[in-house]
Amino acid sequence: MYYSIVLVKQVPDTANITGNVMQEDGTVNRAKLPAVFNPEDRVALEMALRVKDQFGGKITAITMGPPRASDMLRECLYMGADQAILISDRKFAGADTLATSYVLAEAVKKIGGYDFIFAGRQAIDGDTAQVGPQTGEKLHLPQITYLEEILKIDGRTVTARRKIEGGYEIVRCTLPVLVTVIKDAVEPRPFSARRVMSHKGAKSLMEIEKMAEGNSLLYVDQLVHEYESRELFIKTLTMDDLKLDPERCGVAGSPTKVYKVESVVLSGGDQEMIEPTKTGLGKLIDKLMEDHILG
Amino acid sequence: MSTMTSDVWVFIEQRYGKPADVSFELLCKGRKLAQGMGGSLKAVVMGDHVDGLVADTFRFGADEAIVIDHPALNQYRTIPYSRILSDLVRTRSPRIVLFGATIIGRDLAPRVASATRSGLTADCTDLQISDVAYLRKDYKNLLLQIRPAFGGNIIATIITPENPVQMATVREGVMEMHPVDNPVAGKVTSIPYIAGPADEIVTIIEQHREENRVNLKAAPIIVAGGYGLGSKGNFKLVYDLAHALGGEVAGSRAAVDAGFVPPERQVGQTGVTVRPKLYIAVGISGAIQHRAGMQESNNIIAINSDPGAPIFGISHYGIVGDATEVIPRFIEVFRNKLK
Numbered sequence: 001m002y003y004s005i006v007l008v009k010q011v012p013d014t015a016n017i018t019g020n021v022m023q024e025d026g027t028v029n030r031a032k033l034p035a036v037f038n039p040e041d042r043v044a045l046e047m048a049l050r051v052k053d054q055f056g057g058k059i060t061a062i063t064m065g066p067p068r069a070s071d072m073l074r075e076c077l078y079m080g081a082d083q084a085i086l087i088s089d090r091k092f093a094g095a096d097t098l099a100t101s102y103v104l105a106e107a108v109k110k111i112g113g114y115d116f117i118f119a120g121r122q123a124i125d126g127d128t129a130q131v132g133p134q135t136g137e138k139l140h141l142p143q144i145t146y147l148e149e150i151l152k153i154d155g156r157t158v159t160a161r162r163k164i165e166g167g168y169e170i171v172r173c174t175l176p177v178l179v180t181v182i183k184d185a186v187e188p189r190p191f192s193a194r195r196v197m198s199h200k201g202a203k204s205l206m207e208i209e210k211m212a213e214g215n216s217l218l219y220v221d222q223l224v225h226e227y228e229s230r231e232l233f234i235k236t237l238t239m240d241d242l243k244l245d246p247e248r249c250g251v252a253g254s255p256t257k258v259y260k261v262e263s264v265v266l267s268g269g270d271q272e273m274i275e276p277t278k279t280g281l282g283k284l285i286d287k288l289m290e291d292h293i294l295g
Numbered sequence: 296m297s298t299m300t301s302d303v304w305v306f307i308e309q310r311y312g313k314p315a316d317v318s319f320e321l322l323c324k325g326r327k328l329a330q331g332m333g334g335s336l337k338a339v340v341m342g343d344h345v346d347g348l349v350a351d352t353f354r355f356g357a358d359e360a361i362v363i364d365h366p367a368l369n370q371y372r373t374i375p376y377s378r379i380l381s382d383l384v385r386t387r388s389p390r391i392v393l394f395g396a397t398i399i400g401r402d403l404a405p406r407v408a409s410a411t412r413s414g415l416t417a418d419c420t421d422l423q424i425s426d427v428a429y430l431r432k433d434y435k436n437l438l439l440q441i442r443p444a445f446g447g448n449i450i451a452t453i454i455t456p457e458n459p460v461q462m463a464t465v466r467e468g469v470m471e472m473h474p475v476d477n478p479v480a481g482k483v484t485s486i487p488y489i490a491g492p493a494d495e496i497v498t499i500i501e502q503h504r505e506e507n508r509v510n511l512k513a514a515p516i517i518v519a520g521g522y523g524l525g526s527k528g529n530f531k532l533v534y535d536l537a538h539a540l541g542g543e544v545a546g547s548r549a550a551v552d553a554g555f556v557p558p559e560r561q562v563g564q565t566g567v568t569v570r571p572k573l574y575i576a577v578g579i580s581g582a583i584q585h586r587a588g589m590q591e592s593n594n595i596i597a598i599n600s601d602p603g604a605p606i607f608g609i610s611h612y613g614i615v616g617d618a619t620e621v622i623p624r625f626i627e628v629f630r631n632k633l634k
Contacts, residue, residue, distance in 0.1 A: 014445055101409055125445065128417035130405040137409035142496045143373050145402045159500070164398055167504035173497045255414030255458035259429060259439070262450045271607060276616030281628045284612055293573050293594055294540060295633065
């Protein structure tokens with residue numbers, strides 16, 4: 001039996017930027033991008049599920065994000081996670097990778113008892129690949145990044161293959177360990193129809209509060225209790241729940257700041273058009289030869 | 296707690312004692328950054344028997360090498376490397392620490408940044424020193440960390456205004472690399488290796504690596520083909536043109552995905568970054584991800600049947616036409632000129 005915590009993130013779908021998402025000034029209209037389950041985090045969850053399939057155990061998916069990240073947590077439940085936790089607080093807004101890793105590490109400490117922490121190598125909205133290792137450091141855990149395959153788990157030892165430049169290496173490590181997986185590691189399973197039926201009603205605290213707001217007969221505490229008893233409560237942790245230092249969260253806890261953002265503008269206009277004829281190409285080749293670029 | 300310095304550190308990455316090019320690219324850039332702040336450039340060299348490596352760092356302009364030489368550091372492993380580097384950062388307070396955005400750099404840098412609570416920006420494509428006014432405060436000599444963001448559609452400049460240490464990883468191939476004109480042997484500061492309790496927690500059982508036989512970064516002429524060529528058969532024209540001109544063959548991601556050209560020849564954000572004297576893009580539409588890997592080329596020729604293709608926006612010479620006609624004609628005319 002192994003207990004895994006999977007770090008997941010909901011991201012704007014930058015992989016499928018189409019014309020109507022681009023604004024006239026060349027920047028991206030974030031609002032028009034759908035929010036999706038970060039692809040490599042889905043692979044990380046699949047990896048945890050395979051460990052559970054083989055050895056038994058339990059899987060908790062956690063995310064730090066806004067309330068709407070519950071959509072992705074429900075997808076984790078549909079795939080087979082036993083529990084999903086939303087770590088959400090207005091004070092987390094604007095967090096860079098350092099502040100994010102602080103919050104995640106504290107949440108993981110509170111959950112405790114884990115053998116594996118799985119995460120995707122990187123998220124498609126920033127491609128930084130930093131949050132996994134930064135969280136591992138705060139937990140004083142060893143890490144295996146760029147994991148391609150778990151070869152063997154034997155008692156408290158895991159043997160795995162990870163990608164390196166131009167090849168791979170096989171490493172052995174004692175548990176607990178933090179692992180980041182690459183996209184091609186395993187193919188994530190589709191949602192189980194049975195689990196979609198049983199978990200589609202799962203709700204986070206914010207969603208339950210919203211229900212109660214619209215109906216004076218409903219009380220939040222009662223609802224939470226009811227959802228918990230039906231195992232449909234997406235546990236929600238705030239800054240106070242985790243007893244976090246506000247100076248290390250959100251904007252305040254983020255040493256990096258975005259100073260300037262520019263859209264990528266094509267220089268354009270200064271290129272010379274060459275006729276695709278022998279004469280046209282001849283002139284171009286002459287010029288390149290004169291400049292000692294060709295020949 | 297020591298006071299803030301103006302020192303720029305570069306982590307020198309090596310595998311089997313062979314240094315990664317990006318480390319020298321970073322020394323060249325780091326030298327300029329250090330000069331901009333009036334600080335010195337220091338190379339951090341870890342490994343086993345690294346004397347040769349240390350000498351190399353002086354050729355590329357390091358003023359000082361901080362060296363930890365021990366058999367336990369023979370191969371890169373996260374914990375001993377990150378533990379040692381974090382301790383050094385804490386005790387010696389560099390102003391800037393640079394890493395290659397390689398698998399090793401991306402494994403190591405976040406651990407060190409997390410341990411020392413430093414700001415870290417990933418995958419920078421440019422670095423500059425500048426005075427900055429930010430939120431009504433003036434900062435002297437901040438590191439501008441410039442990187443593509445949001446799928447490459449925007450360029451963001453990141454700063455680390457309040458933190459004593461500014462860290463960044465930099466993509467391989469985007470900075471120029473050249474030895475300094477009159478290298479001087481710098482100072483060598485040897486730090487003894489003292490084993491930590493978790494150093495041996497990960498064991499490397501075996502490694503398989505193939506040296507990349509293709510060296511696109513060093514090629515003065517590159518002919519690259521895209522999905523627009525339509526078939527593997529047509530892509531052969533790219534090989535023909537490269538052969539005629541004495542260049543290397545490359546491809547866009549779409550061409551690699553379609554199986555026209557092997558992955559080690561991919562240019563772009565997820566491939567290699569190149570800056571040859573001449574880059575000929577054939578049937579490449581010019582998506583931002585591809586442009587990011589080649590737009591610094593000295594001369595760019597675009598051949599495309601679609602006059603609206605974005606590649607024309609960054610090319611110096613544009614040829615609108617069908618590659619299956621233009622390339623054979625180009626080769627014929629070129630061969631005639633050589634006669």
